[in-house]
Each structure stands twice: as C-alpha cells, then as structure tokens.
Amino acid sequence: MRYLPLTDADRAEMLAAIGADSVEALFRDVPRSARLDRPLDLPRAMGEIEVERALARMAAKNMAAGAAASFLGAGVYRHHVPAAVDHLIQRGEFLTSYTPYQPEVSQGTLQALFEFQTQVALITGMEVANASMYDGATSCAEAVMMANRVTRRHKAILAGDLHPHYRETTTTHARFAGFEIVARDPDPAARDDLAPLVDGDTACVVVQNPGFFGHVRDFSVLAEACHRAGALLVVIVTEAVSLGLVKPPGEMGADIVAAEGQSVGNPLTFGGPHVGLFATREKFVRQMPGRIAGQTVDVEGRRGWVLTLSTREQHIRREKATSNICTNSGLCALAFTIHMALLGDAGFTRLAELNHAHAVMLAERLAAVPGVALLNDTFFNEFALRLKRPAAPVVEALAGRGVLAGVPASRFWPDRKDMEDLLIVAATETNTEEDMAAFAQGLREVLR
Amino acid sequence: MSEWSQAIGAFGRQAAAAETISGNRGLMIEEPLLFERDQAGRSGVDLPAPPPVADRLGGLRRAGPTGLPGLSEPQVVRHFTRLSQKNYAIDSGLYPLGSCTMKHNPRLNEKLARLPGFADLHPLQPISTVQGALELIDTLAHWLKVLTGMPAVALSPAAGAHGELCGMMCIRAALDARGEKRTRVLVPESAHGTNPATAAACGFTVDAIPANDRGRVDLAALKVKLGPDVAAIMLTNPNTCGLFEDEISAIAEAVHEAGAYFYCDGANFNAIVGRVRPADLGIDCMHINLHKTFSTPHGGGGPGAGPVVLAQSLAAFAPLPWLVHDQTGFRLVEQAQGVAAQALGRLKGNHGQMGMFVRALAYMMSHGSDGLRQVSGDAVLNANYLLAELGDDLTASFPGPCMHEVLFDDRFLEGTGVTTLDFAKALIDEGYHPMTMYFPLVVHGALLMEPTETEPKEGLDRFIAVVKALAQRAKAGEAAAFRAAPRFTPRRRLDETGAARKPVLRWRPSAAGREAAE
Numbered sequence: 001m002r003y004l005p006l007t008d009a010d011r012a013e014m015l016a017a018i019g020a021d022s023v024e025a026l027f028r029d030v031p032r033s034a035r036l037d038r039p040l041d042l043p044r045a046m047g048e049i050e051v052e053r054a055l056a057r058m059a060a061k062n063m064a065a066g067a068a069a070s071f072l073g074a075g076v077y078r079h080h081v082p083a084a085v086d087h088l089i090q091r092g093e094f095l096t097s098y099t100p101y102q103p104e105v106s107q108g109t110l111q112a113l114f115e116f117q118t119q120v121a122l123i124t125g126m127e128v129a130n131a132s133m134y135d136g137a138t139s140c141a142e143a144v145m146m147a148n149r150v151t152r153r154h155k156a157i158l159a160g161d162l163h164p165h166y167r168e169t170t171t172t173h174a175r176f177a178g179f180e181i182v183a184r185d186p187d188p189a190a191r192d193d194l195a196p197l198v199d200g201d202t203a204c205v206v207v208q209n210p211g212f213f214g215h216v217r218d219f220s221v222l223a224e225a226c227h228r229a230g231a232l233l234v235v236i237v238t239e240a241v242s243l244g245l246v247k248p249p250g251e252m253g254a255d256i257v258a259a260e261g262q263s264v265g266n267p268l269t270f271g272g273p274h275v276g277l278f279a280t281r282e283k284f285v286r287q288m289p290g291r292i293a294g295q296t297v298d299v300e301g302r303r304g305w306v307l308t309l310s311t312r313e314q315h316i317r318r319e320k321a322t323s324n325i326c327t328n329s330g331l332c333a334l335a336f337t338i339h340m341a342l343l344g345d346a347g348f349t350r351l352a353e354l355n356h357a358h359a360v361m362l363a364e365r366l367a368a369v370p371g372v373a374l375l376n377d378t379f380f381n382e383f384a385l386r387l388k389r390p391a392a393p394v395v396e397a398l399a400g401r402g403v404l405a406g407v408p409a410s411r412f413w414p415d416r417k418d419m420e421d422l423l424i425v426a427a428t429e430t431n432t433e434e435d436m437a438a439f440a441q442g443l444r445e446v447l448r
Numbered sequence: 449m450s451e452w453s454q455a456i457g458a459f460g461r462q463a464a465a466a467e468t469i470s471g472n473r474g475l476m477i478e479e480p481l482l483f484e485r486d487q488a489g490r491s492g493v494d495l496p497a498p499p500p501v502a503d504r505l506g507g508l509r510r511a512g513p514t515g516l517p518g519l520s521e522p523q524v525v526r527h528f529t530r531l532s533q534k535n536y537a538i539d540s541g542l543y544p545l546g547s548c549t550m551k552h553n554p555r556l557n558e559k560l561a562r563l564p565g566f567a568d569l570h571p572l573q574p575i576s577t578v579q580g581a582l583e584l585i586d587t588l589a590h591w592l593k594v595l596t597g598m599p600a601v602a603l604s605p606a607a608g609a610h611g612e613l614c615g616m617m618c619i620r621a622a623l624d625a626r627g628e629k630r631t632r633v634l635v636p637e638s639a640h641g642t643n644p645a646t647a648a649a650c651g652f653t654v655d656a657i658p659a660n661d662r663g664r665v666d667l668a669a670l671k672v673k674l675g676p677d678v679a680a681i682m683l684t685n686p687n688t689c690g691l692f693e694d695e696i697s698a699i700a701e702a703v704h705e706a707g708a709y710f711y712c713d714g715a716n717f718n719a720i721v722g723r724v725r726p727a728d729l730g731i732d733c734m735h736i737n738l739h740k741t742f743s744t745p746h747g748g749g750g751p752g753a754g755p756v757v758l759a760q761s762l763a764a765f766a767p768l769p770w771l772v773h774d775q776t777g778f779r780l781v782e783q784a785q786g787v788a789a790q791a792l793g794r795l796k797g798n799h800g801q802m803g804m805f806v807r808a809l810a811y812m813m814s815h816g817s818d819g820l821r822q823v824s825g826d827a828v829l830n831a832n833y834l835l836a837e838l839g840d841d842l843t844a845s846f847p848g849p850c851m852h853e854v855l856f857d858d859r860f861l862e863g864t865g866v867t868t869l870d871f872a873k874a875l876i877d878e879g880y881h882p883m884t885m886y887f888p889l890v891v892h893g894a895l896l897m898e899p900t901e902t903e904p905k906e907g908l909d910r911f912i913a914v915v916k917a918l919a920q921r922a923k924a925g926e927a928a929a930f931r932a933a934p935r936f937t938p939r940r941r942l943d944e945t946g947a948a949r950k951p952v953l954r955w956r957p958s959a960a961g962r963e964a965a966e
Contacts, residue, residue, distance in 0.1 A: 001815065001819045001822060002814075003552055003554060003814070003815070003902055004819070004822055004823070004826055004901055004902065005902065005903070005904035005905075005907075006826050006829070006830075006901070006904070006905060010904075010905040011826075011829060013905070014829055014830075014832075014833045014905065015829070017833060017836050017837060018829075018832045018833060018835075018836040018848070018849075019836070020832070020849065023825040023826075023828065023829055025849075026828050026829065026832055026848075026849040027692075027720075027723060027724075027828065027849075028849065029691065029692035029694040029849070029851075030692055030694075030720070030723075030724050031694075031696065031697050031729070033728070034697075034724050034725070034728040034729055035723065035724060036722075036723055036724065036725065039722065039816075039817035039818045039820075039821050040594050040595060040722065040725075040817045041594060041817070042591060042594050042595070042812075042816065042817040043813065043816055043817065044816040044817060044818050044819075045814065045815055045816035045818055045819040046813050046814055046816060047814075048556050048814075050813075051556060051560075051810050051813045051814050052556065052559075052560065054813060055560045055563070055584070055806065055809070055810060055813075056560075056563060056565075057580075058565070058580040058581070058583050058584045058587075059560075059563040059564070059565025059566050059580055060565055060580065061565070061579050061580025061583065062565040062566070062569055062577060062578050062579070062580040062581050063573065063577035063578075064564040064565050064568040064569060065568050065569060065570050065573070066564055066568045067564070070570065072570040072572055072573060074572055075797060075798075076570060076571055076572070076797075076798070078568075078570065082492070082493060082521070084492070084521055084524065084525050086562075087525075088525065088528045088529070088532070089747075090558060091528075091529070091532045092537050092538070092539030092540070093532035093533060093534075093535040093536075093537045093539065093540065094528075094532050094535065094537075094747070094748055095537070095539075095553065095558075095745045095747060096537040096538040096539045096550075096553050096745055096746065097535045097536060097537040097538070097746065097747075097748045098543070098545055098548055098550060098746045098748070098749070098881075099746070099748065099749040099750075100748065100749065101545075102536070102872070102876065102881065102882055103939070103942045103944075104873070104876055104934050104937040104938070104939055104940065104941065104942070105534075105535065105536035105876055105881060105934075105937055106534075106535055106536070106748075107531075107534035107535070107937075107938045107939055108530075108531035108532050108533065108534035108535040109531075109535055109748035109749070111479070111481070111531055111534070112528070112531055112748075113749075114481070114953075114954070114955070115481060115482050115483075115955070117953055117954050118481075118483065118954040118955045119516060121954050122514050122515045122516055123514055123516070127954075128953045128954060129953075129954070131749070132750070134606035134607065134610060134750075134751070134796055135606065135796055135797050135798075136797055137794075137796050137797035138606065138610075138795075138796050138797075163797070165794060165796075165797040165798065166797070168768070168793055168794035169793075169794050169795060169796055169797070171793060172617070172767070172792060172793035172794055172795060173649075175792075175793065176617050176620055176649070176650045176651050177649055177650070177651055178651050216504075216505055216506055216508050217506075217508070218506075218508055243510075243514075244510070244514070245505065245509060245510055246505060246508055246509070246510060247508045247509065247510050247511065248510060251511070260797070267562075267567040267568060268567070268568055268569055268570045268571070269561075269566065269567050269569070269802050269803045270566065270569040270570070270571050270578065270581050270798070270799065270802035271570075271571030271797065271798025271799050271800070271802060272571075272606065272751075272796070272797075272798055272799070272800055272801040272802055272803065272804075273606065273750075273751030273753075273801045273802075273803050273804060274797070274798075275751075285951065285953065291749065292951075292953055293953070294947040294948070294951050294952055294953050295947065295952035295953075296942050296943045296944065296946050296947035296952075297942070297943055297946070298939040298940045298941060298942045298943070299940045299941050299943075300940055302939060304938075304939035304942045305942075306942050306944050306947050308944065308947040308948050308951060308953075309948055309951060310948075311948070313641075314609070314641040314642050314644075314645035315640075315641035315642075315887075316641070317641075317645070318641050318644040318645060318654070319644035319645055319647065319648040319653075319654040320648070321641070321645040321648075323645070323649070324609045324612065324613060324642050324645035324646045324648075324649050325607075325609055325610075326607065326608070326609045326641075326642055327607040327608065327609065327739070327746075327749060327750040327751070327752040328607075328749055328750045328751075329606075329749075329750045329751045330746075330747045330748040330749030330750040330751070331745070331747030331748060331750065331751060332747075332750075332751055334747070334748065338524065338528055340516060341482050341492065341517070341519055341524045341527070341528075342491070342492030342493050342519070342521060342524050343491065343492070343493055343516065344486075344490060344491045344492065344516050344517055344518035344519060345513045345514050345515065345516040345517070345518060346489070346490075346491045346518055347491040347492065347493040347495065347518075348514060348516055349510075349513075349514070350495045350497075350498065351493075351495055353498040354495055354496065354498045356498070356501075356503065356504070356505070357498035357499050357500075357501045358498075358499075359504075360501040360502070360503070360504055361499065361501060363504075376504070377504070377506065378504050378505060378506035378508070379504050380505070395574055396574050396576065399573070399574045399576065399577055404570065404573055404574075404577070407572045411572060411782070412782075414783060415783075429495065
C-alpha cells in the first residue's frame with residue numbers, strides 16, 4: 001500500500017520490542033465479539049490509475065458549470081479565481097498543517113489569518129472579524145446566538161429576503177438552544193418594513209444585503225430603530241463581491257455582519273466547503289464565536305501572531321463556551337485572503353463594477369423577452385424574474401440547451417404557489433456576451 | 449552544565465549576536481503584512497473595463513475606498529510563499545499531535561477534488577445535471593455505513609464539532625418525539641472540550657463522570673449518575689487517554705437500560721477502522737472526522753467534514769437534505785416532508801462538504817477494505833512502539849496496550865524545573881512539531897503522542913532517540929536551556945497573555961501613514 005511505510009520486517013521487529021505476538025493482540029481491550037477477523041465487504045485496495053478512473057467517471061456524469069452558460073447564484077457564485085490562488089493554497093506548509101496551536105511554528109498561518117481578519121473588517125466596514133466560520137448559513141446562526149448573549153434577550157426577527165438556508169439553519173439552532181424566531185414570509189418585492197416589529201424582547205433583526213431576491217437596500221433607519229429598542233442589527237451578505245461597490249453594512253449601523261466568502265478565491269464545489277465571514281464591533285469581541293488571531297511580541301520583542309481570546313472557546317470554557325466551533329474553514333479563508341490580496345482596492349472595485357454591469361445588461365435583455373417581468377428596481381449582480389409559467393421546467397429545458405438559467409424559487413418553497421413562477425438569476429464577470437445572448441434566445445423559445 | 453546547555457544559555461542572553469543587517473536569517477525571511485506593502489495603482493489582476501451602464505444600485509454606492517492594499521502578482525506569490533515557510537506541516541516531518549491525527553494527505557485526492565465535474569458544480573443546478581455528484585455522495589455514504597455497521601448517515605456537518613451538534617440534536621429530537629424531557633448529558637472528564645460545549649448548545653446540562661485508575665470510565669460511578677433525566681452519554685472511544693473503553697458493552701447496556709442514548713465521539717475512529725464496527729459496540733450515534741480518519745487535509749484549521757452515522761432509532765431525525773434513490777435516479781429531499789417529515793431541519797447551507805467527500809472517498813478506495821484494516825493496525829502498532837521504547841525515560845500514564853495514541857504525564861520531569869511546555873518547545877528546536885500538551889486534563893502535564901500509520905519505523909526511531917536524549921537532559925539539570933527553547937524558529941516564545949489583555953486583532957494604518965494619505 002503506497003501510503004503505508006511499514007514493512008513486514010518492521011512490524012515483526014516492532015512487535016518484538018513491544019512484547020506482543022501480533023497486531024491483533026494489541027486490540028485485546030476490544031470485546032472479542034466486536035473484533036472483525038476479516039476485511040469488510042467493500043472493494044479492495046486500488047492504485048492511482050483505478051481510483052482516478054472510477055472518480056473521473058462520476059465527475060463526467062455532471063454538467064460542469066463552466067461547460068454551460070451559467071447564471072446560478074442564490075448564495076453561491078461562479079467567479080474567476082486567479083491561478084496563483086490554487087497554487088499557493090496547495091503548498092504543503094499551508095495544506096497539511098494543523099490549527100496554529102504552536103505559534104512558533106505556525107507564524108505563516110497566523111499572519112495570513114490576521115490579514116484575513118483585516119480584509120474582512122475593511123470590506124464590511126466593521127471594526128473586527130474572526131478567523132472564519134464554516135459557511136454563511138452557520139455564520140448567520142452564530143450571529144443570532146451572539147446577539148442573544150450580548151442583549152440577554154431571546155428573540156430574532158428574520159427578514160423575508162434572508163436566504164432560506166440561512167433562515168432554516170438559524171431556526172434549527174433556535175429549536176435546540178431555546179430561543180424565539182420570527183421569520184417573515186418570503187419577500188420578493190422587498191417591501192417588508194421590519195422596524196415596527198422591533199420591541200423590548202428583540203435581541204436582533206437579521207436582514208440580507210443584497211437580499212435573496214437581489215434588492216439592494218439601505219438599513220440605516222432600521223439600525224436606528226434596533227438600537228433605540230436595545231436590539232442589534234445583523235446584516236447578512238451572501239455575495240461578498242457586492243462589498244466592492246455597495247455601501248458596506250458597517251456604514252449602515254450593523255452590529256454584526258455574517259457573510260459567505262466563497263465568491264472570493266473559492267470554487268463552487270457543489271456547495272462546500274465554503275467560508276463564513278464574521279465581523280462585529282470591538283466592544284462585542286469577547287462574545288464573538290470562533291478562532292481569532294492576534295498580534296503580540298516574542299521574547300526578543302519581535303512582532304508575531306498567536307491565537308487569542310481563547311478563554312471564550314470550548315477547549316478552555318467547555319460547556320460555558322461562546323460556541324462549540326473549533327475547526328473552521330482555514331484553507332478557504334486563505335484562498336479568500338490570497339485572491340483579495342491580488343485584487344487590492346482597484347481590482348476588487350473593478351470586479352464588482354464588472355459584475356454589476358453584466359447583471360444590468362442581462363436584466364435588460366431578459367426583461368425584453370415576452371412573458372418575463374423583472375421584479376427589481378435595484379440589484380447588484382442578481383435579480384428576480386417573474387415568468388409567465390412555472391420556472392422549474394423552464395430551467396430544466398434550458399439546461400438541455402446548455403444554459404444554466406438560474407435558480408427557480410420553487411426549489412426553496414415547493415409548496416408556495418406565489419413562488420412557482422419566480423426565477424433568480426445572477427451574472428458575474430465570467431459571463432460573456434454570447435452566454436447572455438444564448439440565455440435570452442433560449443428563454444424566448446422556451447416561453448413561446 | 450553541558451556544552452548544549454551553555455551554548456543555549458548564551459544564545460538566550462545574546463540574541464543580538466545572531467542578528468543580521470536585514471533581520472533575515474538565511475531561509476527565514478522577515479515578511480511584513482500585506483497592508484505594509486501597499487502601493488496605490490498596483491493590482492494583481494487585469495480585468496476589462498466594465499461596459500458603461502446606468503447603475504441600479506439605488507444610490508447605495510460605496511462612498512470611499514475599501515483600504516485594501518494594492519500588490520502585483522509576483523509580490524503576492526512571494527508574500528504567501530514566505531509565509532508558508534514559517535509553518536510546520538505533515539509534509540515537513542513527524543507531527544505527533546495526539547488526538548489530531550496528522551497523517552499523510554495523498555495528492556491524488558487533491559487532484560480529483562479539482563475535477564471540473566466536482567469543483568465547478570453549482571449546488572442548485574437541476575438535479576438531472578448533477579447525478580454523478582449525488583452518486584459520489586451515495587458511494588461515500590455506503591462506505592461509511594459498512595465501516596461502522598450503522599444503517600444511516602447524515603453527511604451535511606462541516607466538522608467534528610458540527611457533527612456532534614448534529615448527533616446531539618438527533619437525540620433531542622428523538623426524545624421530543626417520545627415525549628420525554630430528559631435534560632442531563634453525561635460526559636467523561638477526559639472528553640474533548642467540544643463535547644460539553646455541544647451538549648450545552650443543544651439545551652442540555654452537563655454532568656461529568658470520573659475516570660477510574662485505569663484511565664477509563666468508572667462504570668460504577670456512571671451507573672450512579674444514570675437516571676430518568678439522563679438524555680445521553682457522550683463517550684470518546686478509543687478515549688483521549690489513547691485507551692479502548694474495555695467495558696463499553698456494559699456501558700452501552702446500562703445507558704440503554706436507563707432509556708438514554710449512546711453518543712460516541714468518533715474523533716479516534718482511525719484506531720479501529722476496518723477492525724471494529726461501532727454498531728457492534730452498542731453505539732447509537734457517532735460522528736466521523738473525515739479530516740482525521742480519512743485524511744482530508746487539515747489546511748491550517750479546516751475545512752473539515754463531520755458525517756454522523758445513526759442507528760435506526762435516530763435515523764428519522766437526520767438533518768436535511770436527504771439523498772434518496774429511486775427509478776429516476778438520485779434526488780435530494782430538501783424539505784421536512786414525506787420520507788423526511790421528522791427531519792430536524794437544516795444545519796448549514798447546501799448539501800455538505802463535497803470537496804472533502806471526494807477526497808475521503810478517494811482515500812477509502814485507494815486503501816480498500818484490506819488497506820483500511822492495515823491503517824488501524826499500523827497506527828496502533830506505531831503508538832505501542834513509542835510506548836515500549838519511551839516507557840523507561842518518560843512516565844506512561846497507563847499500562848499498554850494503547851490504541852493509536854499514547855499518553856505520558858510529567859512525573860518524569862518532577863524536580864527538574866522543566867515543564868511539559870518547555871519539553872514541547874525543545875522538541876521544536878529538534879525539528880519536530882510537539883505532541884499535544886496538557887490534554888487530556890485527567891493526568892498532570894499531559895504529553896499525548898499520535899504517530900499515525902504513515903510514519904516509517906526509521907522516522908520513529910529517530911524521534912525516540914531525540915525524546916530520550918531530551919528527557920536525560922531535563923533530568924541532568926538543564927532546565928534553563930529548556931526554558932530558552934525554541935530558538936531556531938521564525939519567532940521564539942510569544943506573549944499570549946499580553947495578546948489577550950490588549951487584543952490587536954487587525955492591522956490599522958499608522959498615524960503617520962494616515963497623514964501621508966491625507
């Protein structure tokens with residue numbers, strides 16, 4: 001076996017040193033009845049060639065987004081990732097190291113995390129950020145639980161244009177951790193005003209910008225309403241690239257920003273692993289979940305980095321920890337950091353402008369198709385269309401023509417009639433003029 | 449005082465003697481923060497000018513610059529290459545971090561995870577266009593079910609701790625369905641910190657069960673603690689002392705008799721994979737860290753994946769989405785209705801850590817059922833070899849055989865003035881990543897070593913010789929030299945107390961820099 005260096009001679013020598021007759025003898029503490037004496041009924045070992053062939057066969061059964069004209073978004077976006085990103089994250093020193101518990105031999109990971117935290121704080125307009133969460137949805141749930149701790153209240157109001165996966169993940173936590181959720185109905189037109197709902201029991205209001213249906217909104221007034229009532233405003237961002245162009249949540253008065261960072265540096269990968277971003281105000285930092293890198297000095301007075309504020313964490317606080325999270329999304333956060341470093345302010349802004357311009361062009365084109373209505377006055381790179389018939393079969397038909405035409409809202413609300421003909425469409429810098437023409441033409445034909 | 453100790457002492461006092469003009473030390477190159485390399489007008493990407501359009505932002509355009517620094521590609525590549533060189537990794541050498549399973553990460557798995565048919569797949573594409581991806585998930589599920597003997601598996605959890613949450617939520621949901629309000633969860637003192645944190649996050653109170661003098665759960669004490677208000681026991685097996693809970697069948701029986709569930713923390717499944725099926729031990733529920741047992745890379749702290757295998761009694765409560773197979777092919781059940789009516793809800797976005805699934809399945813198929821059996825055998829053999837060879841110089845906490853990791857405590861350092869921390873830092877200077885220190889908490893000054901099965905015997909022999917020599921030096925009264933370690937690292941010991949007292953968690957422009965910018 002190519003990954004196992006011990007030879008039979010090694011094993012014999014080692015068993016002699018141990019004073020055991022066989023490897024099996026080392027398992028003597030396992031109840032006899034539970035010890036298997038032969039390999040389980042699964043395939044036997046394979047060489048690289050066979051494994052590669054078997055998995056490539058499965059991969060070939062899928063329609064890779066890059067092989068089509070792809071307009072899918074809804075929380076996961078296909079962006080161009082510079083080649084240097086994947087090269088650098090595959091360096092063994094990053095790829096095959098553990099959480100940086102021994103800072104003297106982990107300065108690389110720690111400094112990169114410190115840079116990540118700074119980038120996240122800068123783009124969200126917040127004061128501090130942690131070293132990442134699993135993904136945007138879990139980041140959202142953790143934000144709500146943090147708001148509960150900060151306010152010592154137990155009710156969260158979730159906007160109707162919050163991503164349904166984020167709503168459902170947060171609701172699951174609410175059920176088990178015992179807090180209240182007021183989840184508003186889906187709000188494709190973004191008309192819902194949440195300010196009147198905020199009361200003295202409200203820990204936080206959770207809104208998304210751009211919203212699940214694409215609308216871009218200013219939440220400054222809502223933030224004031226929250227603060228007057230002693231509640232926090234949590235702003236969710238599922239498309240991190242929007243922060244290059246849209247007024248950041250920090251400037252709207254957000255107390256916590258929970259976001260999905262996949263758009264920067266990370267491939268689609270069928271939905272995971274991705275990377276949750278989490279930022280807040282300095283005064284709440286001791287209630288923040290997750291790992292945090294901090295600056296310090298070594299015994300020679302040189303600047304260095306360590307994991308810090310670990311007294312919040314489970315390995316110290318056990319059942320009193322702020323969260324049970326431990327492993328986060330380190331390598332995805334590194335990919336984010338490297339891509340963001342390559343972009344810089346100029347590149348990040350241009351990337352966002354390019355996305356917006358493509359979306360505006362696409363929206364105009366599609367809205368001109370008979371039987372299609374654009375729901376949005378405002379949007380960044382994603383918008384909602386109302387079709388003259390159910391969206392799911394339209395998407396299926398267009399997939400047959402090599403166009404991944406967006407996400408039908410019925411995928412999330414299969415039982416709601418009012419969602420049946422809604423289609424959520426995203427455009428990014430990767431879409432060409434030909435892609436857009438193919439989409440418009442295909443839609444025209446399918447809706448005829 | 450030996451030459452070693454004198455030399456180190458001198459080094460410790462006169463750091464200046466080692467200074468260079470640049471501050472670099474050969475291959476150890478000082479690297480500033482990205483933000484300190486900023487030059488306006490630089491970028492590492494070339495993107496076309498956006499076509500002119502009337503914007504649809506509703507007046508909500510960002511007012512000022514983000515403050516992100518501008519660098520070209522060569523600068524970025526050099527920056528992160530230099531940072532990488534300040535890390536120790538499995539690729540650099542033995543990484544005997546107990547309980548973390550730092551084994552070789554095969555590169556084939558990286559290659560396969562990047563196939564466009566997996567990596568360039570949107571989670572919300574029409575189901576007809578992702579049949580191969582669902583087949584891969586189904587195949588992984590099959591392997592996990594056969595290896596554990598359990599009938600169901602929940603694949604969405606993103607890490608071990610997330611898997612714990614999933615498992616304990618399943619247990620709460622099952623109790624709710626039974627109409628029972630059980631509030632207490634029993635957790636051994638030696639458990640990972642995530643266990644009590646998870647139980648608390650699921651609304652349970654935590655009650656610690658003591659260990660016996662053999663480093664295992666005290667069965668008599670457990671029986672006393674069991675009662676009608678106990679929801680579950682959370683037990684790691686093999687446990688964090690590196691020992692198999694040899695009374696596990698009696699534990700399972702007692703727990704079930706009390707009407708409670710048996711949650712197993714499967715962080716150490718790598719010790720028994722292919723040789724023991726958790727189902728045969730009476731376990732109801734167990735998470736598996738794909739990044740430990742099945743060698744998906746740790747990545748400096750994730751991403752991981754923590755699938756949870758479930759007994760029939762818990763399967764109905766598994767989180768969404770569910771993967772089902774019918775005559776039309778594979779499909780996802782994404783709502784709590786129909787077959788999944790009792791599902792506890794969703795735990796994260798989308799369908800799970802697909803990138804990790806591809807890597808784990810490639811690992812499993814490479815080893816096969818015969819190779820996986822060899823994996824656990826060699827892992828246990830390597831750990832027992834360390835126990836046998838180091839037992840005379842260090843103090844083993846418990847007699848062997850151990851499983852995949854071996855626990856020593858600091859009795860061998862008694863009176864030397866050297867602590868477990870000092871000993872670990874001295875190992876760094878010898879070119880090794882230290883073992884896990886001060887965990888588990890049940891012994892004093894713990895040193896927990898896990899060599900894994902991917903370490904050759906000659907590598908272990910070298911490590912053993914170094915550890916023995918260090919132990920002898922500690923006993924020879926060279927504490928000062930230990931306290932000066934590490935010396936050959938990019939940074940020496942760091943002030944963690946200061947970091948926590950006055951947290952600096954991000955870069956900010958200096959006052960001078962801000963003025964210049966203005």
